[in-house]
Amino acid sequence: MRLRLIGFLLACLSFGCLLGDASNAAESVIGQKVQSFALPNAYGKEVSLDDFTDRKCVAIVFLGTECPLVKLYGPRLNDLQAKFGEDGLQVIGVNSNKQDSLTEVAAYVHRHEITFPMLKDKGNVVADAMGAQRTPEVFLVDADRVVRYHGRIDDQYGVGYSRDKKTHSDLAIAVKALLAGDEIAQPETEAVGCHIGRVKKIAETGEVTFSKHIAPIFHARCVSCHREGEIAPFTLTSYEDVLGWEDTILEVIDDNRMPPWSANPDHGEFANDARLSAEERSLIEQWVDGGMPEGDPNDLPALPKFTAGWQIGEPDQVIQMRDKPFTVPAEGVLDYQRFVVDPGWTEDKFVVACEARPQNRSVVHHILVFVIPPNGKRVDLQKVLVGYAPGSTPLELNDGIAIHVQAGSKLLFEMHYTPNGTVQEDLSYIGVKFTQRENVAKELKGAVAINTRFRIPPGEANHVVTAAKGVNSDKKLLSMTPHMHLRGKAFRYVARFPDGTEEILLDVPRYDFNWQIKYILKEPRLIPKGTSIHCRAVFDNSEYNLSNPDPSKTVGWGEQSWDEMMIGFMDYVDAD
Known part of the structure; x- marks a missing residue:
């Protein structure tokens, strides 16, 4: 048993219990009585549970200020x-x-226009006594302060998934039944969200310290996104920033959700592999179990220096995604937004560098910029000019390599936004650098293995769709990007060589629509003429896929996220 769990149980015993005799959060709390408590509100004024004796029921909801789900559910409460x-x-x-x-806490109340009392439980006394574990987590009590419902608010948002709309309003249904004097049909559900950041009753006995061992890991692996102004929900740039998030950090590492990387390590080596090493995982675990000592501040390495301006240098042209900002709503699932832009290219262009920059990093999840050929109405899927995702690097080509774009081409900005609880605006853009035709020795080209003629039956948990791309001359493969939507489950690239042998180039056993990762090979892979690259996609259209918009529908090809796609993107250059 981990020391942090022992510390939590000791804390419960030392503080006593507000929930009758319950001190074990694993036991059901339904039917147990909540004793009164008094806590300061966001502005320091004390508020007691006894202040609401005239209320027929009280929803005690444990919340945080930075948890992504709390940001979305605050307005719903x-x-x-x-x-x-x-x-x-x-x-x-x-x-x-x-x-x-x-x-x-006061800033959260103001930012999200919270209308109900928001109280500060210093030392997590109330959370420990009630057995609360997550944010958000609900305890609905009746007029006698007996718990009648415990769990989530509804089923729209969870860890790693978002539904287009909620299908079951658990808390609202429970409130309605309780006010009407009826039995609550489902009195307990699973609360999902961030771990409550508790004050641990653990002595700092470990030899692994934040300053010497943990900060270098976070600097190298995490702070590119977990810093002020970036899309990650909380910062990890200092010792004080990390305290309180340790249980959530351990959970997402154990579940391989962070850092985001889905490739099977048994196949291929990639230049942008974001995984923590076994040693790094072990150090973080030892640090938490050892009481999270800060260590000597003199051991603390300097924060990485992040480029404030263009990483590619001053571009030759800056192109906005549209004329005016796009408004991102406070909550909900926002489908891909697509904006067509005419860059005014009256002559062929040879692009040697391109960088996509989100104007509002707090809500821009990723950007893809495609080329629409002259007089064309559809994008050229084989010509992706540039992409952006948190932590990604811009396109910079050397050794006489460039992307050729025909005169008269237009650009399609495909924008994926993630609402963060408040209404936001964004006007993202790209910067492009060109070279002359005579400087180009090779073109960076794209290829796709694509299947648009599939039908995924309702309820099918493992529906396989395949596609293949033949290679008609020797190529050097540089990267692969699997693409599916919300029902995507797994994706694999396999090369079948002319001599009959096969090689798995990339295996993604747990595809995640939230992370559109380009897997860049550590060394270009020679793909000889006569090879065929076969892509195998697996889709989960069952009710067990929590991201599934509607498991009762047959699903085919379409541009929106409630439709599906099956594309294996590849970047390559011609071999010498």
Whole structure:
């Protein structure tokens, strides 16, 4: 048993219990009574549970300030209070995170226009006594302060998935039944979200310290996204930033959700492999179990220097995605946004560098910029000019290599936005650098193994779709990018060589639509003439796929995320 779990249980025992005799969060809390508590609100004024004795029911919801799900559900709790407040409901938010100060709680209240009391549980006394583990997590109590419902708010958002809309409003259904005096049909659901950042009762006994061992790992692997102004939900740039997130960090590492990387390590070596090494994982675990000592601040390495301006240098041309900013709503699932731009290229262009820059990094998940050939209405899937995802690098070509774009071509910006709880605006753009035709020795080209004629039956959990691309001259393969939508489950590239042998070039056993990763080979792979590259995609159209918009529908090819695609993108140059 981990020391952090022992510390948590000791904390529960030392603080006593507000939930009757319950001190074990694994046991059901339904039917147990919550004793009164008093905590300061976001502005320091004390608020007690006894202040709401006139209420027929109270939803005690554990929240944080930076958890992505809390940012989305805060406004939804406002709506719940507005809908049922006159009938006798009171929502109370409780922040037990040690990493969230009163100032940050007040900022969360202001930013999300929270209308219900938001209280600060310093030392996580109430969270420990009630057995709360996550943010958000709901305890709905009746007029006698007995727990009648415990779990999630609804099923729209979860860890690693977002539905187009909720299919079951668990908390609202429970409130309605309780106010009507009816039995709650489903009194307990699983709460999903971030771990509550607890004050650990663990002595700092470990030899692994943040300054000497952990900070270098986070600097190398995490802070490119987990820093101020980037899309990650919280920062990891200092010791104080990390405290309180340790359990969440361990969970996403153990589940291989972070850093984002889905390639099977048994096949291929990649220049942009983001995985933590076994030693790095072990050090982080030892540090948490050892009480998370800071160590000597003199051992702390300097933060990496991130380029504030263009990483490719001053571009020859800057191209915006549209004339005016696009408004990103506060919540919900926003489908791909596509904007066609005429860059005004009246002569052929030879691109040697291109960089996509999100204007609002807090909501831009990724950018893809395709070329639309002259007089064409559709994009050329074999010509992706540039892409952006958190932590990615721009396109920079050397050794006489360039991308050839015909005169009169237009550009398609494909934008993937992630709402973060407040209405935002974005006007992303790219910068491009050119060279003259006489300087170009080779063209960077794209190829696709694609299948548009498939039908995925409803409820099918392992539907296989295949496609192949023949190679008519010797090539050097540089990268591969599998592409599917919300039902994508797995993807594999296999080269079948002229001599009859086969090689797995890339295997992605757990495809994640949220991360459109380009897998860049560490060394270009020679693909001889006569080879065929076979792509195998597996789709999960069952109810067990939590991202599935509708498991009852037959699904085919389409541009929107509720449709599907099956594309194996490849970048290559002609061999010498």
